[in-house]
Amino acid sequence: MLLSAGDDGHWADIRPGAAAPAQAEVLAGPVLPGLVDAHSHAFQRAFAGLSERRDSAQDDFWSWRDRMYRVALRITPEQLRAVAAMLYAELLRGGYTQVCEFHYLQHDVDGQPYADPLALSWALADAAGDAGIGLTMLPVLYERAGFTRPTLRDDQRRFATDAAAVHALQRGLARSGRPLLNAGVAIHSLRAAAPASIARLLDGLGEVPIHIHVAEQTAEVDDCLQATGQRPIDWLASHADLDARWQLVHATHATMAEIDAVARSGAGVVICPSTEGNLGDGLADLPGWLQAGVPMAIGSDSHVTRAWPEELRWLEYGQRLRLRQRNVSAAPADGEPSTAARLFGRALSAGGTAAGFGRWGLSVGARADLLVLDTQDTNLLALPVDRLLDALVFSNPSQPFRDVMVAGRWALREHQPTGGGIAARFAGAMHALWDLA
């Protein structure tokens, strides 16, 4: 297979069986397209592994959130860049070449705006540049603490935005001219934004991705029912004019009628299996979403896992445990007998849409991204090529991707990031954040 990237960083030609020109580079192993990590809060990487001890009688999503806010309230732009650069290098190593940042940290620690309202957004964009990953920034509409709490809590002061502010942030990012950066918008959740504000945000928005957390927690479903008489996905489907720009993040607690409504709308869902497991959110109705043909991307969200093979494994294992069956996601009648291939194929195309790309993957006109498998990894060694994707997801390779290309350039070579000093800067930021020194 001869893959030719143009000077614009996109695939110019893909030709099976062509003779390699003299200057062609011979890749070290079989190739897969890169995936989009469709849901990230980069600052939460500073918290991974540090919230795994119970220190109160009740430990659930809401107590976790209180602890997470303590990081959110302290982190500086410099620390955010250092933490995010480490995360992004890890995401490349985990087979992602693009990440969608659901970005709600906007203001200084005291809640006052920075001189440049995009200060923390640039920290993330700089981090993406340090690591060499593509970045979709999604500035978040976040204006209240709950359906019946019209203002933010004091510990949410860094998040405050209204529709006009989100428009301005989105335009500033979209016009930056930075390579590998694009921008859409996000709504934190129905509990965090009033219907009128959501309507203002959508007014004249254009063809950009619109992401929203929805139905992650049963308490949120109950609150929404009480406030509006409808479940959150039901409310969105009947009030928000959903279409293919929309990405419903988590969508954990959905009825069949809600799944059908999303399927009719063209909107996608973004499932975050490792985080949903870590936070005890519940299990999405994976067979329901797959059967309905809803685009389904994956996200690493709080970053307790930073590799897509592990996300896909958790996605399937949750259902096997729930249903006491194997290969729940496979569809042999549709010519898709491989669980891994079906989930990967869905995450590939839906991820591209979630990040705002019309074309994504190994096709002419798409960005020239690819992953080179390390078939010397003992978990992939001596397997037939047509089983490598199955083994990648279900046989636990530790470092399966030897080289990773983004826009025609190597971002990872022989497992090492091409940007230097990332781990040292991360360690410095972690010491400062946690007073570990």
Ligand SMILES: [Zn+2]
């Ligand atoms: Zn999230």
